[in-house]
Amino acid sequence: MTGYHGKLLQVNLNSNNISDFVYPESWKDDYIGGRGFAVKILWDQLPKGVDPLSPENILIFSIGPLSGLTLPSSSKMVVAAKSPLTGGYGDGNLGTRASPMLKKAGYDGIIVTGKAEYPVYLLINNNNISLEDARNLWGKGTYDTEAALEKLYGKKAGFLTIGQGGENLVKYATIRSQEGRSGGRPGIGAVMGSKNLKAVVVLGNQQLPIVDPEGVKKLGKEGYRTIKKAGMYEHWMAQGTTMVLEWCHETSTLPTLNFQQGQFSGFKNLDGNELARVKTTQFGCPRCNMQCGMVIKDEAGKDSELDYENIGMLGPNLGIDDLKKVGVLNWLADDYGLDTISLGSVLGMMGEASQHNILSEKVNWGDFDKFKELVTRISFRSDELGNLLAEGTKRMADHWGGDAINWAIQVKGLECSAYNSFSIPGMALSFATSPIGAHHKDAWVISYEINETNRDSYEILKAEKVIELQRIRGGMFESLTTCRFPWIELGYSLDNYPKFLHQVTGNSNWDLNQVFKVADRIYSLIRSFWVREFHSEGIEWNKNFDYPPAKWFNEELAGDGPYKGAKLDRTKYDQLLMEYYNLRGWNENGIPKSETLAKLDLVDVDNYLKTLI
């Protein structure tokens, strides 16, 4: 009993060989689990320069020591691989019953390599593991796939599936679970599709490896009670993250018409109040008492589960001001298994290209029917345009050339989440230094930036805040693997998490500083992975990869509002980035210094990097 099972399930789809990967004991303290284990496996086991969609890529499903336990919002799972969208480290997390089930089945994760001869799904029932024929599921959307599997294995099983987007290798295809959860923005669903792996089904009923189960039960119960007593709880339950839409409109950070503007005249038709008015129910992940999945009946009569990101990216960003229409685009994306953030950005870029009259086929802002048609063409790569849009905004910009780079709202190839950052340099830094490409999950600093700093300044405090949040959100929560929402949205104390770690593992040395050291190790190892993989393509890593989208420097915020005309300053941003590197102990190219890697017990990584640079 150490809080871990000490092994991951290892599945080779080339040979159908199934075995245990017993990892070194030191990983528990050095990497915790989840994202930490994922990057360690990719660094150690993935041959340099592998094509992300080749059988050699490694697909990882990784849980942490707190996964699935009865404590607030604990049923997260990290899915990771070398990303086909970015060519670097890619991961995502999703809430899924597969998380507690895998824990109960006796594994800390799953490592998948190779490619099956024909479509299969992986069935894990405790230590009975098999690969099952999935040819009858191939071609189905995620809703039908999960329904078919549920008939066979019951509602209590954990399911991870891909839709047609993953099958057709759309570069921002996700992995889906429990009808509403998605993870793996940088194309982890496409990696799963490239392996002919349609689904994973997990059933387990073994004892959980907890050192102090009574302690966890008591602290977990108090946690649920604390969350419910938070003054904001009833408001959160009414709107969830959708309250952010009005917030972003009022702060001029709403992505509107492909991030050209920061406010949207139709925002009231899409905001949290409207959502609360029309929602039919709400869903959450297992072990959660602050369910954030808001379900509406969309215009096509489907139950579409919405949150802020997908409303922001498929509503204002496309000029659509009807929540039920946004619901249709969202439901389709979920069924095909596409990331709604990247999809919204791709469609927005198509809208801006049309606005500039560079294409023979056009889409006008707000043209719901045309956007809907494009979603299907992307998912099936059914024609030349659909095929191009399936590649993501960076490749679209490369293909169109000229000014198109200003319409691609991405960093390292991954599209930005729904926060328009012309006037918030700290958030721009957060997007630019996120370890998977532009994403908000590691650090979201806008509340801090507008409330506690001079909003449009480039002061070092902003770099410090980005790192502080990256340690907490990107390091701690992604490796534990639990949801950050109890802390960030309802104020549940961070101090509880080392306590849980102590109770689960028996290791009394855990405190937040220890956890943050692990977070720094994870960040430097992820960065080293990027350096190594880009080097294999003949590309020397440099600071330009840590720059936010070109639009925020080259254009001005358009539309209405007090920040009209705002833009980022390249010289000042560069200084802020250097401050960030300095705080991280990385050199002027954004590469971890030898002394930093030594402090993080990554001397072997440093020795390897020295052979490259």
Added chain:
Amino acid sequence: MAIVRLIGYFSSIAGYSEKEFIIDQPIKVRDIVNFPNIPEERIIVLINEKGANLDSIINSTDYVKIFPVIGGG
């Protein structure tokens, strides 16, 4: 005339999203808005788009926005 705009759940609590206040003499933000169940560290106050707090003084032509602190998903 000062304008107070409440964002997110603050408008549900107070029952209005925007209201005009006649300010005869300078007055603190907390004297005209009150959210007893919400911790103060979860409240953002902007006066004329600049960072402020509940003890900041409102003058007669100010535009006050009050937001909940959110974590950004």
